[in-house]
Amino acid sequence: MKYLLISIASVMVVAIMITAIIYYQEPTQVSLPEQPISEESDYADLVPQAVEVEDVISYSLQGDTLTVTFNKGKDWITVPVEKELLFTGEYSGNQQQLIEQSYLLSEERAAFLYAEQSDTGPQNILLISTTDQGKSWEKSLVVEQFPPLRFRKVDFVDDSFGYVILSGDRTMSQEYSSIFLSYDGGETWEEVNRPDVTRLVADGGFVDEQTGFVSFGILNPEEPSLYRTQDGGQNWQEAVFEMPDQYLPVFVQAEMPVKEDDHLTVLVNQGSSGDYDGGLVKGKFISEDQGETWQFVEEVEPDE
Amino acid sequence: MSKIVGWISFLLAVGLFCLQMGYLVFHQNYHVEYVDYRLFYWINIICTLFLLIAILLLTRIRKMISCGIAGSVLLTMGILLMISDKPVNHIISLSPDGEQLLLLKENTDQQTATYYRTYYGILARPQQDRLNGTTGEFKVQWVANDIAVITYPTTSGSLQQFVATYGDRGSGYSYYHVEAEIYGTWQGPDIELIRDSEGLRIIENGEMEEFDAAHIRQFGTLAIVLEKDGEAVWTISLDETFQVDTDPSALKEGTISIYKATMEENEPVRLHHQNVQ
Numbered sequence: 001m002k003y004l005l006i007s008i009a010s011v012m013v014v015a016i017m018i019t020a021i022i023y024y025q026e027p028t029q030v031s032l033p034e035q036p037i038s039e040e041s042d043y044a045d046l047v048p049q050a051v052e053v054e055d056v057i058s059y060s061l062q063g064d065t066l067t068v069t070f071n072k073g074k075d076w077i078t079v080p081v082e083k084e085l086l087f088t089g090e091y092s093g094n095q096q097q098l099i100e101q102s103y104l105l106s107e108e109r110a111a112f113l114y115a116e117q118s119d120t121g122p123q124n125i126l127l128i129s130t131t132d133q134g135k136s137w138e139k140s141l142v143v144e145q146f147p148p149l150r151f152r153k154v155d156f157v158d159d160s161f162g163y164v165i166l167s168g169d170r171t172m173s174q175e176y177s178s179i180f181l182s183y184d185g186g187e188t189w190e191e192v193n194r195p196d197v198t199r200l201v202a203d204g205g206f207v208d209e210q211t212g213f214v215s216f217g218i219l220n221p222e223e224p225s226l227y228r229t230q231d232g233g234q235n236w237q238e239a240v241f242e243m244p245d246q247y248l249p250v251f252v253q254a255e256m257p258v259k260e261d262d263h264l265t266v267l268v269n270q271g272s273s274g275d276y277d278g279g280l281v282k283g284k285f286i287s288e289d290q291g292e293t294w295q296f297v298e299e300v301e302p303d304e
Numbered sequence: 305m306s307k308i309v310g311w312i313s314f315l316l317a318v319g320l321f322c323l324q325m326g327y328l329v330f331h332q333n334y335h336v337e338y339v340d341y342r343l344f345y346w347i348n349i350i351c352t353l354f355l356l357i358a359i360l361l362l363t364r365i366r367k368m369i370s371c372g373i374a375g376s377v378l379l380t381m382g383i384l385l386m387i388s389d390k391p392v393n394h395i396i397s398l399s400p401d402g403e404q405l406l407l408l409k410e411n412t413d414q415q416t417a418t419y420y421r422t423y424y425g426i427l428a429r430p431q432q433d434r435l436n437g438t439t440g441e442f443k444v445q446w447v448a449n450d451i452a453v454i455t456y457p458t459t460s461g462s463l464q465q466f467v468a469t470y471g472d473r474g475s476g477y478s479y480y481h482v483e484a485e486i487y488g489t490w491q492g493p494d495i496e497l498i499r500d501s502e503g504l505r506i507i508e509n510g511e512m513e514e515f516d517a518a519h520i521r522q523f524g525t526l527a528i529v530l531e532k533d534g535e536a537v538w539t540i541s542l543d544e545t546f547q548v549d550t551d552p553s554a555l556k557e558g559t560i561s562i563y564k565a566t567m568e569e570n571e572p573v574r575l576h577h578q579n580v581q
Binding site: 254 | 314321324325328344345348352355358359361363364365373374377380381388423434436454484501517518520521522523528
């Protein structure tokens with residue numbers, strides 16, 4: 001027994017010495033998962049807070065300048081827009097990362113929504129974009145004189161068709177929202193009708209030129225409130241969720257529907273106050289009538 | 305008796321050893337660090353001492369050999385502690401009720417500070433909040449038992465405030481906007497806060513400052529920082545007596561606090577709800 005004790009103690013002493021030296025040689029701090037440091041050490045000093053969007057595409061907001069790279073940090077291209085204009089409106093983050101959904105960054109297109117003060121007071125909302133990986137940048141006016149922004153989202157369904165969803169002028173749990181479509185790759189934008197709802201916008205978008213959705217309800221929603229259009233934003237109707245009884249107060253906030261084969265699917269999350277099975281499990285719903293009615297399929301983990 | 309003490313010491317040594325090995329293996333993957341990086345060496349020292357006690361009480365190894373080996377381990381740890389001059393400045397503060405521990409780690413080389421949430425008193429995980437352009441000077445003020453305001457000057461010469469929050473004034477399950485919850489007029493000695501449909505205004509000694517939504521930053525669900533010309537001016541926080549109400553027009557019994565951004569010594573001022581605008 002004593003020999004066993006001495007053996008264990010010897011192993012522990014040796015391990016303590018080795019691990020202490022390993023620990024001594026470790027870098028100063030654990031890097032943040034939300035703000036990965038560039039793997040290209042040659043460029044790490046230049047862009048230590050790059051945010052990776054795809055393997056080779058990322059952006060940085062360091063030095064109050066928005067820069068993007070399309071080749072894993074070998075070249076950084078400055079986006080000709082002032083950093084603070086990207087965060088105008090109701091935003092309480094730390095400006096270390098762009099507002100989610102307010103930009104898109106891919107090999108084919110980079111585009112960023114921003115607001116510029118107009119001469120008459122209220123801000124104009126613009127989109128700055130490039131389709132040649134930053135060789136040239138185009139600015140397009142989405143809307144003039146929009147009230148203080150809250151929700152903002154831009155995306156393109158294909159090369160030519162894109163959409164912008166904005167909300168603002170929030171008072172308590174009510175706000176104004178607008179939807180804009182472009183059929184010429186973002187050069188011009190036209191406003192379409194919006195659902196007759198003033199609750200806070202949670203998400204939205206189009207799956208093709210005709211079919212679009214806007215999801216409402218951020219502050220303690222009790223059921224999903226998803227509106228759909230089948231005619232490019234001219235008319236909107238509320239979608240019907242066939243919710244199993246046990247999920248009635250659980251899945252309350254619809255996310256953006258997506259096309260899967262010949263049908264649509266949507267994930268409905270639990271909102272900010274959900275606590276069912278940890279609060280992150282979502283309900284998956286399917287629609288075979290272009291989003292008019294939705295049937296529950298299964299619970300899904302958040303990373304599925 | 306000595307055997308019992310010996311075995312307890314041995315088990316404690318093994319426990320600390322497992323903690324250290326577990327930390328080394330998992331801390332990168334789980335983004336966990338010790339509250340202070342020097343804790344690793346201190347735990348090694350304590351582990352070695354327990355081991356020494358166990359060996360002395362449970363075996364017949366000559367004291368000289370045991371003490372010699374333990375001494376060399378302790379000496380190594382001591383040297384590593386002295387020469388490990390990592391560029392880290394720890395800002396640690398315990399809340400007035402001793403329930404919360406504020407932890408910021410400043411990388412003095414990069415002039416940035418990272419906010420950490422602490423676990424079990426010795427472990428901490430970095431949060432996404434990062435303070436840039438820090439100069440090593442921080443002033444910490446607990447304005448409530450679960451709200452700490454950190455005021456700090458930056459390399460660009462501006463004054464900033466960061467608020468660490470550890471609680472909630474609602475059900476604890478839903479997000480709400482502090483700015484919306486403090487609707488109405490709030491009065492304190494020589495200072496008045498008005499939040500109405502026109503925005504948020506602070507009147508101090510007859511001078512009024514207005515803040516629009518673009519210059520109000522919310523932290524958690526307990527505080528907002530009001531900014532002007534890129535600098536923090538005030539922090540407004542919900543006191544522990546404050547109850548989030550779904551009816552914003554109702555007269556609120558609880559209080560809020562307002563805390564001026566300055567590196568000089570100052571105290572938060574308590575404001576009482578006056579009337580509905």
